[in-house]
Amino acid sequence: MKKNNITKFDHCYGCGVCVAACPVKIISFPENGDGFYSPHIEHQDKCIECGLCLKVCAFNHVDIAGPANTDSKSYAAHSNDANIRLRCSSGGIGYEIGKLLLDSGYQACGVRYSPKLRRAEHFIATTSEEFQQSVGSKYIPSFSSDAFSFINKNRKKKTYVTGTPCQIDSFRRLIRHFKVEDNFVLMDFFCHGVPSLLLWDKYLSEVEAKVGEATFVSWRNKTTGWQDSWAMCVDCSEEDLDWHNSYNLRVREKKHLYQSRMTEGDLFFKFFLGNYCLNKCCYKNCKYKLLNSAADIRIGDLWGKTYAHENKGTSSVISFTKKGDEIISRLSNTTCSFEEVPNTVAIEGQMAKAAHSPWVKSFIFDGLRSDKPLKDIAEWCRIYQFLIIPKRAINKFIRIVNQKTR
Numbered sequence: 001m002k003k004n005n006i007t008k009f010d011h012c013y014g015c016g017v018c019v020a021a022c023p024v025k026i027i028s029f030p031e032n033g034d035g036f037y038s039p040h041i042e043h044q045d046k047c048i049e050c051g052l053c054l055k056v057c058a059f060n061h062v063d064i065a066g067p068a069n070t071d072s073k074s075y076a077a078h079s080n081d082a083n084i085r086l087r088c089s090s091g092g093i094g095y096e097i098g099k100l101l102l103d104s105g106y107q108a109c110g111v112r113y114s115p116k117l118r119r120a121e122h123f124i125a126t127t128s129e130e131f132q133q134s135v136g137s138k139y140i141p142s143f144s145s146d147a148f149s150f151i152n153k154n155r156k157k158k159t160y161v162t163g164t165p166c167q168i169d170s171f172r173r174l175i176r177h178f179k180v181e182d183n184f185v186l187m188d189f190f191c192h193g194v195p196s197l198l199l200w201d202k203y204l205s206e207v208e209a210k211v212g213e214a215t216f217v218s219w220r221n222k223t224t225g226w227q228d229s230w231a232m233c234v235d236c237s238e239e240d241l242d243w244h245n246s247y248n249l250r251v252r253e254k255k256h257l258y259q260s261r262m263t264e265g266d267l268f269f270k271f272f273l274g275n276y277c278l279n280k281c282c283y284k285n286c287k288y289k290l291l292n293s294a295a296d297i298r299i300g301d302l303w304g305k306t307y308a309h310e311n312k313g314t315s316s317v318i319s320f321t322k323k324g325d326e327i328i329s330r331l332s333n334t335t336c337s338f339e340e341v342p343n344t345v346a347i348e349g350q351m352a353k354a355a356h357s358p359w360v361k362s363f364i365f366d367g368l369r370s371d372k373p374l375k376d377i378a379e380w381c382r383i384y385q386f387l388i389i390p391k392r393a394i395n396k397f398i399r400i401v402n403q404k405t406r
């Protein structure tokens with residue numbers, strides 16, 4: 001018999017917080033048929049209907065569990081360490097916050113890529129050296145439930161938690177429920193969306209067929225500058241990765257075996273940034289664009305007009321809480337440069353609304369599940385774009401006619 005718990009939803013953000021919250025530990029977090037993590041309960045009879053999974057679930061609420069102080073302050077910022085700045089996706093602020101807090105006795109929860117599992121996963125670091133694995137955005141869904149469960153077991157430990165805005169919204173609800181918000185610093189980022197792991201599996205298999213088994217993957221690098229940093233790099237060398245030895249430097253030293261840039265038509269980025277196969281929620285239910293956040297600090301790439309001349313990487317940083325303000329003040333006195341900017345500058349170039357769902361989405365997902373090569377699916381999508389232009393033009397024409405006749 002189905003009970004009143006998280007399984008009442010047929011899809012969700014896939015944040016993994018319900019798994020950590022459940023007191024009887026009956027929620028698992030497998031990948032669903034669309035290539036996203038989603039909660040599953042095998043034994044419904046064990047559910048005690050405590051309601052906690054629904055209470056902490058951001059998908060189950062219309063509002064955002066925002067911090068009480070809503071006066072936000074915005075900055076353009078970067079790490080003063082050139083090597084950190086080079087390795088990180090934008091200005092390296094995500095890492096610098098972690099380092100500062102780790103040095104102050106916190107543990108830090110970030111996302112790393114595991115070549116063995118072929119997946120991104122949240123992990124706990126207790127030293128800044130370990131936390132270097134979080135550097136660089138992994139543009140796939142992260143498996144978060146193990147790390148979140150670990151943190152939940154020891155809620156008294158001071159912890160820095162990073163993640164997508166929907167993961168952080170649920171996480172805020174969890175720590176608010178247990179009245180331990182003071183022990184946490186939460187960081188999220190402007191979020192485009194997460195693409196299906198079906199895309200990732202297909203893409204990686206096609207690359208590996210050319211160059212061998214991947215031992216390291218990076219989604220961004222700045223070898224041709226930050227403005228052109230959308231580059232998939234897949235390393236197949238046997239040597240162990242030294243986290244002090246930047247992957248970007250390895251690329252520069254031509255140690256990589258495969259590199260493909262968005263500007264060269266890289267298929268992963270075509271599908272991801274073209275919004276071909278995002279999670280259902282990223283199209284329909286994303287309430288986290290621009291300044292809508294449950295975090296203490298939000299970061300992102302400051303890619304608007306004002307910083308268009310910048311090519312080393314600048315983070316947009318928004319502080320929503322006193323805790324956030326204090327961290328920024330400590331960082332600006334030590335390892336980072338901050339320049340206060342109006343909110344309008346900090347959000348320049350960011351998506352203001354959730355992505356449009358392609359009307360051939362089910363065809364794309366069928367293609368990703370099949371053995372069709374990615375380039376064939378992409379070619380079909382190119383044709384679809386030609387079809388959609390006249391449709392958009394007709395809709396626009398109808399809107400104009402309607403306005404004139406009103």
Ligand SMILES: Cc1cc2nc3c(=O)[nH]c(=O)nc-3n(C[C@H](O)[C@H](O)[C@H](O)COP(=O)(O)OP(=O)(O)OC[C@H]3O[C@@H](n4cnc5c(N)ncnc54)[C@H](O)[C@@H]3O)c2cc1C
Nearest residue numbers: 088089090091092093094110111135136137138192300301
């Ligand atoms: C799926 C995704 C979509 C994004 N969309 C946008 C966007 O639309 N606009 C924008 O300006 N920025 C976006 N970002 C953030 C951007 O890519 C940079 O991470 C950000 O600019 C911070 O860079 P940094 O140099 O400070 O640190 P980085 O070293 O790049 O820090 C990356 C941080 O992101 C976390 N992280 C990495 N991968 C994941 C993941 N899969 N899930 C959850 N957390 C992760 C890490 O733990 C780390 O704290 C997105 C990131 C991801 C992962």
Ligand code: SF4
Nearest residue numbers: 022047048050051053
């Ligand atoms: S209602 Fe309680 S016991 Fe049932 S799945 Fe949710 S958290 Fe677990």
Ligand code: SF4
Nearest residue numbers: 165166191193282286
């Ligand atoms: S776009 Fe919105 S719903 Fe999708 S992962 Fe990002 S925050 Fe979550």
